[in-house]
Amino acid sequence: xxxxxxxxxxxxTIEGKEILKGINIExxxxxxxxxxxxxxxGKSTLAxxxxxxxxxxxxxxxxxxxxxxxxxxxxxxxARAGLFLAMQYPSEIAGVTNSDFLRSAINARRGExxxxxxxxxxxxxxxxMKELEMNPxxxxxxxxxxxxxxxxxxxxILQMMLLDPKIVVLDEIDSGLDIDAxxxxxxxxxxxxxxxxxxxxxxxxxxxxxYITPDYVHVMMQGRIVKSGGPELAERLERDxxxxxxxxxxxxxxxxxxxx
Amino acid sequence: xxTQTVLPVEPxxxxxxxxxxxxxxxxxxxxxxxxxxxxxxxxxxxxxTKLERWDLSHFGAFRSGQPARSQExxxxxxxxxxxxxxxxxxxxxxxxxxxxxxSADLAAKGVIFTDLETxxxxxxxxxxxxxxxxxxxEENRLTALHAALWNGGVFLYVPKNVEVEIPLQSIFLIDxxxxxxxxxxxxxxxxxxxVTYVDNxxxxxxxxxxxxxGAAEVFVKAGAKVQFATVHHLNEQTTDLIHRRAVIDNDGSxxxxxGEMNAGDSVSETLSILKGNGSLSDAKVIAxxxxxxxxxxxxxxxxxxxxxxxxxxxxxxxxxxxxAIINGITKIEKGATxxxxxxxxxxxxxxPKARGDANPILLxxxxxxxxxxxxxxxxxxxxxxxxxxxxxITREQAERLIIYGFLAPVVSDIPLEQLQEQLQGLVxxxxxx
Numbered sequence: 001x002x003x004x005x006x007x008x009x010x011x012x013t014i015e016g017k018e019i020l021k022g023i024n025i026e027x028x029x030x031x032x033x034x035x036x037x038x039x040x041x042g043k044s045t046l047a048x049x050x051x052x053x054x055x056x057x058x059x060x061x062x063x064x065x066x067x068x069x070x071x072x073x074x075x076x077x078x079a080r081a082g083l084f085l086a087m088q089y090p091s092e093i094a095g096v097t098n099s100d101f102l103r104s105a106i107n108a109r110r111g112e113x114x115x116x117x118x119x120x121x122x123x124x125x126x127x128x129m130k131e132l133e134m135n136p137x138x139x140x141x142x143x144x145x146x147x148x149x150x151x152x153x154x155x156x157i158l159q160m161m162l163l164d165p166k167i168v169v170l171d172e173i174d175s176g177l178d179i180d181a182x183x184x185x186x187x188x189x190x191x192x193x194x195x196x197x198x199x200x201x202x203x204x205x206x207x208x209x210x211y212i213t214p215d216y217v218h219v220m221m222q223g224r225i226v227k228s229g230g231p232e233l234a235e236r237l238e239r240d241x242x243x244x245x246x247x248x249x250x251x252x253x254x255x256x257x258x259x260x
Numbered sequence: 261x262x263t264q265t266v267l268p269v270e271p272x273x274x275x276x277x278x279x280x281x282x283x284x285x286x287x288x289x290x291x292x293x294x295x296x297x298x299x300x301x302x303x304x305x306x307x308x309t310k311l312e313r314w315d316l317s318h319f320g321a322f323r324s325g326q327p328a329r330s331q332e333x334x335x336x337x338x339x340x341x342x343x344x345x346x347x348x349x350x351x352x353x354x355x356x357x358x359x360x361x362x363s364a365d366l367a368a369k370g371v372i373f374t375d376l377e378t379x380x381x382x383x384x385x386x387x388x389x390x391x392x393x394x395x396x397x398e399e400n401r402l403t404a405l406h407a408a409l410w411n412g413g414v415f416l417y418v419p420k421n422v423e424v425e426i427p428l429q430s431i432f433l434i435d436x437x438x439x440x441x442x443x444x445x446x447x448x449x450x451x452x453x454x455v456t457y458v459d460n461x462x463x464x465x466x467x468x469x470x471x472x473x474g475a476a477e478v479f480v481k482a483g484a485k486v487q488f489a490t491v492h493h494l495n496e497q498t499t500d501l502i503h504r505r506a507v508i509d510n511d512g513s514x515x516x517x518x519g520e521m522n523a524g525d526s527v528s529e530t531l532s533i534l535k536g537n538g539s540l541s542d543a544k545v546i547a548x549x550x551x552x553x554x555x556x557x558x559x560x561x562x563x564x565x566x567x568x569x570x571x572x573x574x575x576x577x578x579x580x581x582x583x584a585i586i587n588g589i590t591k592i593e594k595g596a597t598x599x600x601x602x603x604x605x606x607x608x609x610x611x612p613k614a615r616g617d618a619n620p621i622l623l624x625x626x627x628x629x630x631x632x633x634x635x636x637x638x639x640x641x642x643x644x645x646x647x648x649x650x651x652x653i654t655r656e657q658a659e660r661l662i663i664y665g666f667l668a669p670v671v672s673d674i675p676l677e678q679l680q681e682q683l684q685g686l687v688x689x690x691x692x693x
Contacts, residue, residue, distance in 0.1 A: 095667070101648070
């Protein structure tokens with residue numbers, strides 16, 4: 001069955017404050033969607049709410065992946081169903097090596113009795129690390145501990161590549177990356193493009209989209225998607241900024257849930 | 261106001277038992293002296309733990325008569341050891357050592373590895389020189405009682421320049437709470453010798469209470485290197501009290517590896533006295549508490565020697581209603597120039613009812629030194645759990661990864677593979693996994 005991810009009327013609050021005010025988006029296998037928008041408009045909240053971060057409470061709406069109710073699932077069940085979020089700020093976990101973590105994650109996805117053999121795992125991991133131009137020593141370092149911003153982002157992409165998800169959400173994967181790292185990360189994403197996989201790329205710069213061409217571009221403001229279009233929309237935003245969108249829609253303050 | 265101390269045995273009785281067991285007069289005197297002191301001295305004063313409120317009345321009956329020896333291992337310990345031709349093993353069962361074995365090779369090199377009662381008879385002068393000089397009877401009621409009542413025990417002597425490659429192992433097994441259980445470990449490593457000693461304190465199952473009041477004394481002579489690894493895994497009926505001490509001469513080094521895996525209330529003190537210039541101490545402690553355990557663990561280093569160095573690291577995981585007081589004390593005396601002391605205590609609490617308290621204490625009387633400490637107490641980080649779960653790992657397994665990750669810096673540094681595996685297994689069991 002082709003991948004089909006549907007978000008309908010999603011509303012979410014943090015500490016009682018509503019941040020998402022009804023998000024609608026539909027992603028099919030093979031499609032790349034980009035969500036753009038200035039800071040503070042709810043983009044990262046959308047990513048966290050989809051993954052099930054405990055700080056965010058979904059108050060309304062529906063999310064399905066291939067017909068299955070995602071909101072009904074625990075965080076780990078969402079992941080095993082095929083949802084992947086590359087995080088903006090991945091946690092550091094001392095004492096757990098990157099390779100132990102990766103193997104646990106792969107085996108969790110594969111299920112009991114179907115664990116990956118150690119040799120096959122190492123071969124896969126080393127192969128993908130090479131593609132991402134990661135120092136092999138990172139396999140034995142503690143998870144994200146002492147990694148630079150760019151190393152953490154590459155490590156997120158490494159996980160994506162090894163876990164082979166159906167829907168990939170990239171939350172500000174381009175922030176803190178120099179141009180070389182950006183190219184490597186983008187190549188990693190492009191190598192994963194397939195008819196079975198959909199992408200949701202969250203960013204507030206267009207530069208990532210120079211490397212990864214989206215099929216659809218959505219602009220988020222005030223906790224809603226206020227404008228959608230094709231790749232040309234991203235180019236216009238890069239050239240002209242967001243003010244023309246605000247003007248067109250009569251928006252004065254594009255942020256949501258921020259203290260005045 | 262002090263409460264009347266009820267002694268577990270009358271001085272006259274102790275005297276006649278000791279003499280009846282064929283112990284030399286100096287030892288009988290030492291025991292009776294310890295008992296007298298116990299009547300006068302107070303319990304040790306611990307950080308944030310009031311020992312006066314603990315039930316410390318169940319010491320078991322002092323044994324009379326010679327222990328029975330056997331060449332068979334008690335069934336409970338057979339699984340803990342892998343006897344090979346060159347194995348060196350001592351087993352104490354309740355009040356008596358029942359099994360000892362030293363390889364012919366080590367015996368030929370002059371290594372002594374026997375129970376302390378035998379050593380008193382066969383190497384009296386040697387034992388007398390060291391016994392109770394690091395853990396002194398006059399310190400407090402527990403050390404005094406220990407001097408009066410110790411039994412079985414270990415004497416390990418490594419002559420000058422002898423390097424022992426294979427670890428020497430002791431197992432202390434208790435399964436009869438009516439008998440006193442107070443092994444005394446005495447290790448003397450002569451100049452430029454090297455040795456690794458590993459012991460396990462284990463228990464069978466029983467319904468009545470008992471107090472284990474033990475001591476270990478280690479003398480590290482100039483340039484010698486001693487690894488001392490100990491795992492306590494006693495049941496919840498057993499209150500475990502132990503003083504561990506090392507006295508280190510010039511350029512000597514001690515490495516402590518301590519696994520506190522008891523199910524009952526426990527107090528331990530692991531102290532290195534860095535007497536010599538250039539002496540080193542490295543202490544690694546891991547602890548897991550569960551149920552309603554009350555725990556108080558102290559690691560301590562006292563620096564006298566110039567350029568002496570101490571490292572201490574404690575990691576404790578507390579679950580259910582367990583309470584742990586973790587103390588780290590670095591004391592640098594005047595004159596111990598260029599000394600360095602570093603300590604870290606960390607407590608991870610797995611339940612809202614678990615309590616942990618980390619007390620780093622630096623007491624420094626010399627200016628020309630370096631010292632540092634770090635301490636933290638906290639719950640499992642929910643962001644970390646979320647991150648791991650977002651990769652498909654279950655909550656249970658995510659917690660497990662984080663707990664093992666927390667203990668890993670200590671466990672992965674344990675130089676003995678078998679011990680590392682054993683500790684890993686015990687941690688798993690204590691965590692109910």
